[in-house]
């Protein structure tokens with residue numbers, strides 16, 4: 001079974017993040033960029049399936065040149081190789097544009113299984129798996145907390161507000177995973193060394209047969225009109241408990257009409 | 260006035276979800292609110308009264324076992340047919356997993372832009388979104404096709420506007436690629452009478468400071484006294500104190516209640532991402548320097564094991 005894992009590089013969610021003032025895109029230059037955390041769980045799941053069923057694991061990333069660092073990091077966990085789509089014309093792509101590029105690339109990669117994170121920490125859009133599945137005409141099993149593979153049959157368990165549901169499809173399919181599915185491994189020293197020599201194929205829009213105006217800012221289907229920093233929340237009253245803390249808390253809640 | 264399609268979310272236990280009533284409220288500023296029920300046979304009938312009360316001037320009902328038995332693809336297919344036929348001014352969905360997934364497929368089918376996680380929408384379809392852990396406010400617009408917008412729960416107070424809608428049955432014609440992801444089992448987990456986390460107007464959350472799973476009873480008790488939902492930080496979830504579906508933050512639920520009470524939570528940026536837009540924030544933490552106090556309207560520095568039982572007692576006294 002051949003698996004492609006979609007990996008996105010994002011600004012570290014633990015640090016300050018912002019949009020650029022010139023073109024309203026995510027400021028990646030000033031941010032500390034990392035692998036989207038959920039994608040590490042997708043990589044881990046792919047490696048576990050490879051251990052059980054064989055086949056190749058390939059990383060697929062669309063992103064600027066510096067995303068190459070995240071790709072090496074992903075490869076150090078164990079995948080066989082990567083495809084990195086990088087092209088100046090991709091800057092400013094909307095989710096639809098990104099899905100077009102990723103789906104076109106996937107069309108050339110012959111994957112039985114496409115694994116991705118359930119959402120990215122920068123956009124939080126949660127739409128990529130379905131955008132891609134819709135374009136490829138294949139199933140999307142989203143938000144998996146458990147994935148079983150039996151031949152060509154995929155079965156996932158996903159959390160819902162009411163409880164959970166079990167969903168099944170046959171390959172090829174897209175499966176997105178939550179961080180409840182496994183515990184990603186740390187790259188070993190050997191893995192880090194090996195990653196340096198693993199093949200990373202760079203592809204441009206031309207390689208994919210896509211025109212520059214179909215994607216990027218030129219082909220975007222939505223636009224940011226304005227952005228601003230939200231006013232910081234001001235700290236309010238802080239009291240120290242000297243035996244009456246609980247009562248004071250309730251007095252505040254009562255004054256605000258919550259009690 | 261042109262129709263504004265609102266995709267209805269409902270649960271079998273509690274009927275139309277609050278977020279749908281919020282969408283109907285938003286829809287009035289854009290045109291004529293029309294509800295779209297996508298579900299199994301008989302799905303629409305029990306929802307009609309509520310949808311009417313909140314201003315649906317018409318209800319499209321697409322009912323089929325195929326819709327109920329698969330993930331969102333059939334819903335998106337039917338909705339796409341409906342959009343082509345009704346030529347609405349806009350399509351609004353809830354910014355829930357299901358709502359966003361329907362919107363994603365619809366966007367591809369119609370080659371239409373989409374905006375997710377909006378907190379407001381203007382008459383011209385311009386949406387306001389909050390990005391990066393609530394630190395950045397963005398206004399955006401769909402520039403290709405009609406406004407297709409996913410709005411977060413609690414973005415507006417739903418207000419009634421009684422209407423008397425006709426229910427119009429929509430035929431369900433599906434393609435083979437719509438029925439690839441089959442739901443084989445739905446397991447309901449007991450969850451008592453607490454409100455849905457993302458829709459609750461009061462949320463009481465516990466963090467690592469709660470110490471263990473048994474102690475979460477304290478958090479639950481306070482939540483119940485305030486009629487609220489229970490939430491948890493990731494550290495509490497990872498330590499096994501509370502189930503994952505109650506996690507608030509970057510990789511959990513985004514909540515925006517009237518009152519958010521944080522107990523033994525330090526206030527890491529990823530936690531704030533999920534609760535920063537709450538109206539009033541109250542925190543209890545024994546560390547006076549905990550970052551949660553920077554955004555709390557009211558904070559108590561001290562031991563939650565003393566403060567919370569005392570607060571619960573005080574609320575009971577006042578009732």
Ligand SMILES: Cc1cc2nc3c(=O)[nH]c(=O)nc-3n(C[C@H](O)[C@H](O)[C@H](O)COP(=O)(O)OP(=O)(O)OC[C@H]3O[C@@H](n4cnc5c(N)ncnc54)[C@H](O)[C@@H]3O)c2cc1C
Nearest residue numbers: 466467468492493494508509510511523525529530545563
């Ligand atoms: C990519 C990514 C995504 C993440 N997503 C999320 C997310 O969705 N949600 C989330 O919450 N976190 C998330 N995190 C984790 C986040 O960074 C923090 O680690 C986490 O929020 C800490 O939880 P906590 O505040 O409960 O624990 P801690 O930071 O350990 O804080 C515990 C607090 O309890 C206080 N305390 C202890 N005992 C008592 C007592 N008896 N009385 C009163 N106070 C007491 C302590 O003073 C301390 O401030 C994410 C991290 C990453 C990297």
Ligand SMILES: Nc1ncnc2c1ncn2[C@@H]1O[C@H](COP(=O)(O)O)[C@@H](O)[C@H]1O
Nearest residue numbers: 006007062116117119120125126127128
């Ligand atoms: N530019 C990208 N390159 C590779 N994978 C991506 C990209 N954007 C999104 N993804 C994948 O899609 C998932 C969901 O992302 P999103 O829809 O942006 O929340 C991520 O966890 C990634 O696995």
